[in-house]
Amino acid sequence: MDKLEKMILEYGEVREGNILKVDSFLNHRLDPDFLYQIGEEFYRLFKDKEITKILTIEVSGIAIAIMTALIFKVPVVFAKKTESLNLDKDVYTGKVFSYTKNKEYNIMISKKYLNNNDRVLIIDDFLAEGNAMRGLIDLTKQSGAQIMGIGIAIEKGFQQGGKFLRNEGYNLKSLAIVDELKAGCIKFRALE
Amino acid sequence: MDKLEKMILEYGEVREGNILKVDSFLNHRLDPDFLYQIGEEFYRLFKDKEITKILTIEVSGIAIAIMTALIFKVPVVFAKKTESLNLDKDVYTGKVFSYTKNKEYNIMISKKYLNNNDRVLIIDDFLAEGNAMRGLIDLTKQSGAQIMGIGIAIEKGFQQGGKFLRNEGYNLKSLAIVDELKAGCIKFRALE
Numbered sequence: 001m002d003k004l005e006k007m008i009l010e011y012g013e014v015r016e017g018n019i020l021k022v023d024s025f026l027n028h029r030l031d032p033d034f035l036y037q038i039g040e041e042f043y044r045l046f047k048d049k050e051i052t053k054i055l056t057i058e059v060s061g062i063a064i065a066i067m068t069a070l071i072f073k074v075p076v077v078f079a080k081k082t083e084s085l086n087l088d089k090d091v092y093t094g095k096v097f098s099y100t101k102n103k104e105y106n107i108m109i110s111k112k113y114l115n116n117n118d119r120v121l122i123i124d125d126f127l128a129e130g131n132a133m134r135g136l137i138d139l140t141k142q143s144g145a146q147i148m149g150i151g152i153a154i155e156k157g158f159q160q161g162g163k164f165l166r167n168e169g170y171n172l173k174s175l176a177i178v179d180e181l182k183a184g185c186i187k188f189r190a191l192e
Numbered sequence: 193m194d195k196l197e198k199m200i201l202e203y204g205e206v207r208e209g210n211i212l213k214v215d216s217f218l219n220h221r222l223d224p225d226f227l228y229q230i231g232e233e234f235y236r237l238f239k240d241k242e243i244t245k246i247l248t249i250e251v252s253g254i255a256i257a258i259m260t261a262l263i264f265k266v267p268v269v270f271a272k273k274t275e276s277l278n279l280d281k282d283v284y285t286g287k288v289f290s291y292t293k294n295k296e297y298n299i300m301i302s303k304k305y306l307n308n309n310d311r312v313l314i315i316d317d318f319l320a321e322g323n324a325m326r327g328l329i330d331l332t333k334q335s336g337a338q339i340m341g342i343g344i345a346i347e348k349g350f351q352q353g354g355k356f357l358r359n360e361g362y363n364l365k366s367l368a369i370v371d372e373l374k375a376g377c378i379k380f381r382a383l384e
Contacts, residue, residue, distance in 0.1 A: 029269050029305040030254075032262040058251045062222075063268075066255045070224040076255075077221050113221040 001041050001175040004153065005188050007034070008176060014183040017127075018156065026125055026153065027060050032067075038175065042123065042151040044157065045093035045173045049148040051121045053077060053099070055140060057107065060125040064153060068106055068123055077113045079136060082106045092142040096135040099128070107135050109143070116144030127152040127174060129160025139171075154178065157189050193232050193367040196345065197380050199226070200368060201274065206375040210320075210348065211292070217253050218317055218345065224259075230367065231259035234315065234343040237365045241340040243313045245269060245306065247332060249299060249324055252317040256345060259313055269305045271328060274298045284334040288327040291320070299324075300330050308336030319344040319366060322353025328360075349381050 013021040027049050042064075050120055051072055056065035057079040069076045078166045081096075083105070091108045098105060114120070133150065147170065155162045155174035157182065165172045180187035205213040217223045234256075243264055248257035249271040261268045271289075275298070283300045290297060306312070314328050325342065332339055347354045347366035352374065357364045360371065372379035 023302060024304070028272065028302055029267050030258055030261070031267055032258055033265070035258065036262060059254070062251070062254045063258045066222055066227065066258060067262075069222070070228060070259075073225070075221050075223055080220065110215060110220055112216070129217055 001038070001191075003037065004008045004176045008154065008178070009186060012186065014181055014186065017100075018159070018181055020154065020156070020181055020186075022084065022154070026064075031064050032143075035064055035067045036070075038064050038153060039071045041175055042068045042121070042173075043071045046121050046149045046151060046171075047072075048163070049171075050119050051148055052119045053120050053145070055079070055109075055114070055120050055122045055136060056124055057081070057136060061123055063125045064125060066128045068151070069122070072121070077109060077176065079109050079139060082108055094135045094138040094142075097131050099131070107132075107139065110140050111143070114140065114145055115141040116143035118143065119148045120145045121148055122150045123152075123179065125149075125163045126174075127155040127165075128159040130159075130164050133161060149173065151175075156181065160192045193228070193383075195226070195229065196368045200370070201378060206373055206378065206379065209292075209336065210351070210373055212346065212348070212373055212378075214346070218256075222255050227256055227259045228262075230256050230345060231261075231263045233367055234260045234313070234365075235263045238313050238341045238343060238363075239264075241313065241363075242311050243340055245310045245312050245326060247271070247301075247306070247314045247338070248316055249273070249310050249328060253315055256317060257315045260313070260343070264313070267305075269301060271299045271301050272330060273330075274300055277307075280371040284331040286327045286330040286334075289323050291323070299327050299331065301335070303335070306335040306337055308330065310335065310337035311340045312337045313340055314342045315344075316375065317345045319353045319364075320351040321349075322356050325353060325357065341365065348373065 008104040044176040152174040157179040177189035203216040341363040344366040348369040350368040369381035
């Protein structure tokens with residue numbers, strides 16, 4: 001998505017440890033028109049998949065997921081991060097290791113909101129090693145729902161998440177893939 | 193807002209400790225069309241205030257804030273919750289005590305995204321004792337921005353937040369005010 005690449009080049013800040021900060025339009029300040037355009041792009045990519053639900057994870061996935069859902073006219077369910085493992089039988093639970101925070105956290109979705117009739121599009125803002133995504137896939141599998149696609153705003157192509165998911169056969173589409181990330185030099189992979 | 197009251201009566205779950213769970217449309221599963229209608233209602237209430245920015249706090253304020261922002265055609269900034277107090281000089285910081293989690297947490301907004309030219313509409317999903325709202329007001333005051341209005345989806349009228357904010361002179365509008373909260377008996381205050 002040309003505009004996303006342009007926004008990353010113009011406003012993205014590169015920090016130590018392969019961190020790309022896009023606080024000005026995706027992670028702290030949100031531009032609603034631009035996020036709506038991201039939703040339209042996900043619609044273009046997945047509109048023939050008969051999606052019944054958009055799945056994401058708090059916090060930063062929520063805004064692009066709800067915009068995408070507005071266009072698909074389906075509900076969003078966002079997985080919640082919890083400090084304690086919820087042993088309630090009414091929830092699907094999993095664990096995610098966060099490299100940026102260097103700790104493991106628990107995630108959960110209520111069984112009421114995802115089931116084996118659902119055809120799910122998973123949406124998230126970033127894909128790096130893919131840990132959060134593996135957690136979301138795990139919860140979706142527990143529910144019996146089908147994963148029809150995975151839509152990512154920014155994939156870090158030099159980390160392993162995208163490769164892993166494509167090898168597993170998931171229909172993964174990233175709107176921008178960053179293959180090289182240095183201050184003053186951000187290189188994108190050409191998209192199909 | 194009649195439809196919000198109807199949704200609360202139909203789908204809200206009353207739990208011990210004055211908890212009203214509205215996970216099915218506001219806090220876990222999100223209905224984009226309904227959240228868009230909430231945005232339209234906030235627009236109707238505040239459209240003449242020349243709003244330049246919508247301010248909210250992660251997590252549950254984000255979805256209704258971005259929908260409202262889409263209609264106002266202004267950006268959202270969401271305050272971030274942080275475990276450690278960020279001493280970076282580039283951020284406004286404050287503290288919020290959470291009764292539901294029984295702990296104090298820090299909140300922050302980057303100075304880049306809020307300043308004294310802004311005319312702010314603060315949006316949140318719930319108002320109870322008003323602790324999170326006082327934190328957001330504190331950050332806004334630090335920035336020098338003007339608070340033109342406060343829009344709440346669900347106010348718990350039997351707690352003190354709404355009374356406090358109205359006494360302080362804030363232009364607070366809640367789309368539903370719950371005055372009594374018992375299982376099988378949810379009573380709403382008549383709205384102007």
